[in-house]
Amino acid sequence: MRSIWNGAISFGLVSIPIKLVNATESHSISFRQIHTEDGGRIKYRKFCDLEDREVSTAEIGKGYEDADGTIVPITDDDLASLPLPTAKTIEIVAFVPADRIDPLQMDAAYYLAAGGAAAAKPYTLLREALKRSNKVAIAKYALRGRERLGMLRVVDDAIAMHALLWPDEVRAPEGVAPETDVTVNDKELDLADALMNTLGEVDLTDLHDEYREALEEVLAAKATGDTPRSLPDHARSGKVLDLMAALEKSVRDAKETRTEEAEVKPLRSPKKSARTPKTPDPKKSTSTKRTTTKKTQTPRKSTSTKTTSEKATTKSTATTKKATRKRTTPQKRTA
Template sequence: MPRSIWSGAISFGLVTIPIDVVPATEDHSVGFHQYHLEDMGRVRVRKYCEVENREVPQAEIGKGYAISKDQVVPVLDEELRELPLPTARAIEIVTFVPAESIDPLRIGEGYYLQASGTVAAKPYALLRKALARTSKVAVAKFAWHGRERLGLLRVRDEALVLHAMRWPDEIRDPAELAPPDVRLSDHEITEAQHLIDRMTRDDLEGPDFADHYTEALEQVIEAKREGHALPAAPEPEAEPGKVLDLMAALQASVAQAKASRGEAPEAEVHKLPKKTATDTTAKKAPARKAAAKKTAAKKATKKATKETAKKAAAKQTTRRPRSA
């Protein structure tokens, strides 16, 4: 467990809970220093006094507030610790609210609150269990680093967590960033919901949530240290062509999400267009014309056959010899 960075108490009505504050997160990113590349000498930032024109040690450096160019009021750390505020050494709970009522944009860095001593164990557990049963979070005030802050207390497993919060006037109004009104069809919204459903999961574990940038950076550093060739960059995936049809893009995204989950693609069902009165009339007209042509052809054939028979009979009558 990391060392405590602040000690005080949680003020919960008339209940006081002594606590120690410890960091809840760790930074695993690769850190760099600045070097002079010609000789790899370390480049440092040194602190100089403008009046004496010399470098000063950290022990001689303090805080000050500039009232004007020529007047600065020094403020000591001891004076900040003894500010006349009830929140100077306490995390004072102001109210309780439903967790979903807090805009995540206002929530900052998180810290674990550790019960300080055996006396604090019971009220600490009491507050934790009460918050868990009510599904609420506590909004508190506390003073750190020379200013009073808002805080959010919530339950995580068996511990209480304190999040620094931003004041309401620290959140910028997003009204000017909103896009103009656009028209969306119900089909487009429904397809977007299908995509959200396909991309929904119950946890944030797995290779999709690993820090691949830090891993690749460590491989580069190790290769250079060993004198090996740098690892080859992976071939970029072929970028799909621009899709101008929003519905087509949504449907393709749903299919891609299904494929990534190993789901078989659904068979496409193409509905036949409904027949209209115009289509029926257009189809019947050629049929009627064809039937009329067939009837006329039959009549012409019968007429020609009768005429041929009459001519043949006339010829036979002409050739028959007369009786004596």
């Protein structure tokens, strides 16, 4: 992986040369702006508003607009010479429990790679110290023209750093919660708990971006001139008419889904018996097969498992046989 920043971790008087590497990547599909009439690409050209001409990238620099509209030019040398100890150093300032970090503060994630063989020993020392303490390191560093806050933690055998927003950059949730007083009863909470338990847990590696897959399918169809297949509408109404009914139906649906998923799982093949299987009698009906199977499983209750129709059939067959015997029995001769 290509490093995006080279520097060092400052751990007290210990300095650990490191390379900053992106820990995440985006798989989103990007689009181009086109002219809808002919499909031509839309391009943006950069013009100087004073000279009214297009300028090249080499002619473009940075500038800060003051309150009165005055532009103050800022060069890369100005930014590189800022009087900050964190300009090329990730300076650890504290070690705190991980639950002290509000997830709202978490931003981009990076891996910190050891910068050469000399960094292996202090890198490993910091990693093992973090593991044993069950804490994360809070650090300050400068990247892309500003000083930032970071959190260092151990991921497998590597040290990862999460960029953190400064506390004053996180908005308070004012006006977000419902303003109306609402009472939730125990039965509703029990149903919500039942739904949570039915849905259970999930392995995050099993989840995937269905929107991206559907979009790729549409793009592939349009590229070959085919008509994209219509996708099912998963839109749901946000209006809840009956909360209890919705919860009960959700629990039922979740149980059915779990049952279907369990049924489609492959089962182990049964062990083959050494005995030769008996050839089934074609004269026997399906109901007789069920009865035979049931008799084999529970031989003591085989008599009681006959249905009313089977009893009637047996009785009728016995009567017929009796009548047949009467007709076929030869009469005794008289002397």
